[in-house]
Amino acid sequence: MSQSAVRGRMVGDYLVSRQIGSGSFSVVWHARHRVHGTEVAIKEIATGRLNKKLHESLMSEIFILQRINHPNIIRLHDIIEVPGKIHLVLEYCRGGDLSMYIQYHGRVLEETAKYFMQQLATGLQVLRENNLIHRDLKPQNLLLATRDERSVLKIADFGFARSLQPRGLAETLCGSPLYMAPEIMQLQKYDAKADLWSVGTILYQLVTGKTPFTGNTQIQLLQNIIKSNELHFPPESRDLSFNCKDLCQKLLRRNPVERLTFEEFFNHSFLHHRGLNDSARNSQSARSADCYPATESNLVKMEDSSHDECFPFILEDEGIGSCGSSSLTKMPLVETSKRLIRERDVVRKEVEDNIYNKMGHPSISRYSSSAPVNKSLSGFDIRKPVANRDDPLSFDCQPPSGPHLRVEDTLELIKDYVIVSGPPMDVSSHSESAFKLSHGKQQNLLKTSTDIMPRLSAAEPSIGATDINARCIGSLESCGSAHGTSLVSSDLQDVLERPSAHCMTRIKSLQHCASVIKELVNEKFTAGRQLEAFSIQLVILAIWKQALDICHTRAASSMEGIPSHGTSRSETRSCEDQECPNSGVFSDNFRPEDVSPQIEGEFLREVENAENLAKFIEHECMEMPDAMETIFQSALALGRRGGVEELMGDAETAAVLYSKAAHLLVFLLVEAPSLILNPPFSLTSTDRYRLRNYIELLNRRQGYSRSDAGGTSQVQRPAMPHLK
């Protein structure tokens, strides 16, 4: 169903508005109750797409959420089932998830980390009392009621969680590799202490901005964990307190026997703070009121677990195990659930009223989501997303050092665009020096009165060293993957990954990037992520600006009689001679100066789009999200979705998703570093290496999917530079 069809529809008594997230098998919507206007998050799951194991995971989530009522555990209000779909009506967490928080704020103050950790500990205490092990603790699964650093944190996503018999061992491979305990990765037996490894990883990431161990593959990650004898902290984290480092070290002990126990964790000095005990105590009454005692009957037997539920790390459904006779599968889902929720809510109300009256002040008030929302998201910025040196899956999230650019400033900048003629631009060769700016000589077709745009307009065309892209664009087979990367020096590979020196090839590459990113802008917009859409839209402007600069440089060189690079008059026909194709793709036969009017048109259209997008942004004083980071994360998300589709047997859709993901990464690798942005975007050789590996992986999976789909898929592999 299209997004627009979904928005504005009713689910039970709830009016659905915008999409706020998505998981491997779910889409999460913001919605309001039609009568009281209560905001909720509706997690929509298409049951037809779930195999037996995934269905059990869903039942597990419902079952767990029903039996727990605690401020640090996401609350399930209702379950609404329609043919083919189950909707979990959850309490709405305005602050999004902790991964977003880290993404926007970078590493956080130790006090903030402590505050979040105390709440995580409290939530885990509740799980423990209910004999539950989460098994997929990661920042994405920790939701925040508000956006500020005093937000209430809630453990969510219990799809992987399982009940655990005391001292029982679970044998299923679950979780996210970066946060996954080594014993799980090694397919050894594991117990509840596996969650504590994940907690250690989250704490480390909060206070350093990076995950403690990394690797390009899960095996490499495991190897890095195994060979590290002692936990290292980055130099910029040397001011961390002894207690904080001590807790990280003791939680991140490879051997679970040596790792802290839950009791030791709960009592560790870093957390030993009135807040933890208070919150735990305050929640105790509410918890005991409606938590179902963990009995034999409601514990899931460990034998029920099998490896085929371990997506996304195992793609094939191995059909292991008969799935046993989980009590969850026997549960008459909707009726029982609704009754339990109704009863629970009545009890919860009574308990909360009771506490309020008895204590004179509401213990729940500290968890109230009505706390003032910090409107200024201080981490938002258009800034250089320096790739995280250690974390292969995310760019570094250090707090921006420069002044933040806010939406209102950006709008002013866009309004300041005017088209003026300038002196002819200096014509550069395609040598190394072509990467440097040559201020004062360029023809400034576009000028602005402010700081950022002069930097945009000061672009000398970044003409790269080779036209290797030309060979790869659109030629899936001939392009292949980056298998050759290991055979060539990384320096040489870096040179080959520079943008094409052939002007028309470069313009086509930029045009292609703009269209792929435009899709992303549309997706973000439809998903209600206007701010992200707007920030990516600015990247599109930079892309078209780059294309324009190339055209003008070429025009200037023709005027001065300097031999052009790549095309000559005799080889080409102008746009007037030859009709531009309907697809809008520029032909190789054109010269840059001929397509310049079209590019100007595109650019102006995109300026207009940016202005239109800006109208949808509610608070103009908000700071800008990091566009390159968003593009990177979106590429990873597309890749994951590709994995899901592949798993579900839809090879064609998988190939399309892999292709889109790879195109975005190729943009980051090849074109983005040469765009004139403020601040500039750059990649280290390690970043480039990682991007290459991801692209290679995506291309490979795309190849498999295409062959599975019988080679009918029309998707293209991206223009991945490579050596044969």
Ligand SMILES: Nc1ncnc2c1ncn2[C@@H]1O[C@H](COP(=O)(O)OP(=O)(O)OP(=O)(O)O)[C@@H](O)[C@H]1O
């Ligand atoms: N109650 C909520 N309030 C606000 N945002 C939410 C809520 N529940 C989920 N989200 C957002 O939606 C995203 C996806 O949530 P969901 O639980 O469907 O998927 P997931 O479990 O994170 O994905 P996967 O199943 O692939 O691990 C979350 O990361 C979060 O950003």
